[in-house]
Amino acid sequence: MGLKPTVAFNHLGCEKNRVDTExxxxxxxxxxxxxxxxxxLADYVVVNTxxxxxxxxxxxxxxxxxxxAAQKKVVITGCLAQHFQHELLEEIPEAVALVGTGDYHRIVEVIERAEAGERVKIVxxxxxxxxxxxxxxxxTTASSVAYLRVAEGCDYRCAFCIIPHLRGNQRSRSIxxxxxxxxxxxxxxxxxxxxxxxxxxxxxxxxxGQPRLAELLRALGNVDVPWIRMHYAYPTGLTPAVIAAIRETSNVLPYLDLPLQHSHPEVLRAMNRPWQGQVNDQVISRIKEALPExxxxxxxxVGFPGETxxxxxxxxxxxERHRFDHVGVxxxxxxxxxxxxxxxxxxxxPERDRRREALMLAQQPIAWEHNRRHIGQVVEVLIEQENPATGMAIGRSSRFAPEVDGLVYVTGTASLNQIVPVQITAADTYDLFGETAAIAPPTSPALSLAR
Known part of the structure; x- marks a missing residue:
């Protein structure tokens, strides 16, 4: 028997897609x-779209x-495959297979059937x-970071979002x-x-039958990982029980990614998120009171239809009022x-683009103010890149999520994939700059993330 074919991957999209790729x-x-x-050099290229x-x-x-065009044998997987399952194989004759978002676990079977000369479609x-x-x-991420998927799909039907159509309804894993x-x-x-x-x-x-995030966070408190971070926390789901679990579980960072989408009740109603417009201010105030750090x-x-x-x-x-640490538009x-x-x-x-630019510009001095407050402090930094030739390392403080927030540029001795104390000496709108410190910062996430 000969060697099995070589496969390369081209990963596009979000971290949920990344986990599928992995x-x-x-x-x-x-x-x-x-x-x-x-x-x-690969016989097949899997494009996770x-x-x-x-x-x-x-x-x-x-x-x-x-x-x-490069005459590669292409396997199309991911959301585009699910979305345009009836068109893609016809429009891209070089594609040897099409695999939907709920079928990626059959990738070995797909390659085997393609090797046998079949044009495969599993959706x-x-x-x-x-x-x-x-x-x-x-x-495929840095060895120090891993995405841990707790559920897939979504039961909400926001007017702008196609994800439920592409990924199905919510299905959670057990704790x-x-x-x-x-x-x-x-x-x-x-x-x-x-x-x-x-x-x-x-x-x-x-x-x-009910959300169990608080119990999950407490259970993860027994895992030997220094930092645990949550993405995509709907503000109404940040119940007192969840906030208490964040506060009382030492390795759960008080970092909250809130997909608010808008502030005005009329726009939120048009987005099919009518509940949110009545609670935005109260929920954020409650979060800041319970988790001041x-x-x-x-x-x-911006630019949703009907947005005046x-x-x-x-x-x-x-x-301007809530002064978020990080904002995407x-x-x-x-x-x-x-x-x-x-x-x-x-x-x-053109008006959508103008509003996006205006909101980004409004956030920049707020972000710079948050970063500037850390000058003179010693913070924990997870080192993810190092350049011995320059003596410079690059990492993130716990205020910065991977790939979406800023970086910390560090001079001095710093070991790759380790969390080290860094004295912050300068800041700009997005990033921090510092040098390794002789003393460790406070170990509590609450203190190390002080606003």
Missing amino acids: HMLGLLVQAGYQVDVNEE CSFIEAAREESVRTLVELA SPEPTYIADETVPRYR ESIVAEAHQLAAEGVQELVLISQITTNYGMDIY AVLRTTFI EAHFEHLLAFV FGFSPEEGTPAFDIPHPVPK
């Missing part, structure tokens, strides 16, 4: 396939077309699969399964776990198949 890699490696980072917004679709299609109409700790995983994988990752030397799902504060609703990240959509200048000014004032992207696609009174793209 499981596909793990399954192929376990089955004896060669994996190569060089697409030119994104279809969340128009820009992501364009990037996915561009990648597929470029690989097809479950309603994705139900979710990998657990028993599925092999070949991590025992998540904790087991967390222990596995800790044994690999991971220093930070990032909990991900579509709505992490809804974790467990489908299998336990909390680092708050959020994202907003008054609505946008309301959002600007909201950002997206211009509305009309997605066919979502209710918002046909909402009247669209905002022209």
